[in-house]
Amino acid sequence: EAQVTQNPRYLITVTGKKLTVTCSQNMNHEYMSWYRQDPGLGLRQIYYSMNVEVTDKGDVPEGYKVSRKEKRNFPLILESPSPNQTSLYFCASSLIQTTEAFFGQGTRLTVV
Amino acid sequence: GESVGLHLPTLSVQEGDNSIINCAYSNSASDYFIWYKQESGKGPQFIIDIRSNMDKRQGQRVTVLLNKTVKHLSLQIAATQPGDSAVYFCAENMNTGFQKLVFGTGTRLLVSP
Numbered sequence: 001e002a003q004v005t006q007n008p009r010y011l012i013t014v015t016g017k018k019l020t021v022t023c024s025q026n027m028n029h030e031y032m033s034w035y036r037q038d039p040g041l042g043l044r045q046i047y048y049s050m051n052v053e054v055t056d057k058g059d060v061p062e063g064y065k066v067s068r069k070e071k072r073n074f075p076l077i078l079e080s081p082s083p084n085q086t087s088l089y090f091c092a093s094s095l096i097q098t099t100e101a102f103f104g105q106g107t108r109l110t111v112v
Numbered sequence: 113g114e115s116v117g118l119h120l121p122t123l124s125v126q127e128g129d130n131s132i133i134n135c136a137y138s139n140s141a142s143d144y145f146i147w148y149k150q151e152s153g154k155g156p157q158f159i160i161d162i163r164s165n166m167d168k169r170q171g172q173r174v175t176v177l178l179n180k181t182v183k184h185l186s187l188q189i190a191a192t193q194p195g196d197s198a199v200y201f202c203a204e205n206m207n208t209g210f211q212k213l214v215f216g217t218g219t220r221l222l223v224s225p
Contacts, residue, residue: 004155035215040120042201042217043156090155098144098205101213103155
């Protein structure tokens with residue numbers, strides 16, 4: 001089954017404790033991206049990757065890092081989480097940038 | 113469920129009615145548009161897309177209309193069912209020298225039996 005898998009689904013952490021949210025897709029897609037979703041603001045892109053070892057900033061990259069060492073995986077790293085990073089995060093992948101994006105189930109992150 | 117829809121415009125319809133959800137996009141150079149459906153606790157799911165060289169595209173019970181003159185996109189759902197209750201997002205691919213998919217804030221559709 002074609003899917004994008006994120007882990008964990010829910011995470012509560014403390015300010016400053018590094019964390020990684022994993023994302024994996026099984027569709028051999030080139031393009032992957034991370035979004036955060038906040039009430040009234042919709043989906044905002046954090047980082048994206050056009051292919052292996054090619055990543056770039058989206059609209060709200062501050063406080064986040066990503067890596068793309070393999071085509072299927074695109075982890076999101078918060079080196080020092082802060083409460084303003086409390087949000088719902090989605091990973092998405094698509095064949096290329098301008099085609100249908102498939103989304104993961106989301107990760108609800110709370111930073112206290 | 114998730115709280116992403118706290119401040120969204122809401123469209124309430126009765127089961128069996130036709131629903132029309134509207135979206136104004138921002139960039140006249142945008143060349144690709146997508147409608148997504150997001151149910152509570154889930155990620156957005158693709159519904160239908162349309163490229164800028166078309167003004168109408170039909171799927172199963174859904175139709176997307178594109179009016180480039182006024183930069184307006186609409187999603188029509190025929191014979192709306194309770195299972196259609198969700199938040200609906202439009203997204204535009206802003207083709208301004210580089211490709212960028214930008215999402216609208218969404219509309220909540222509530223379908224009453």
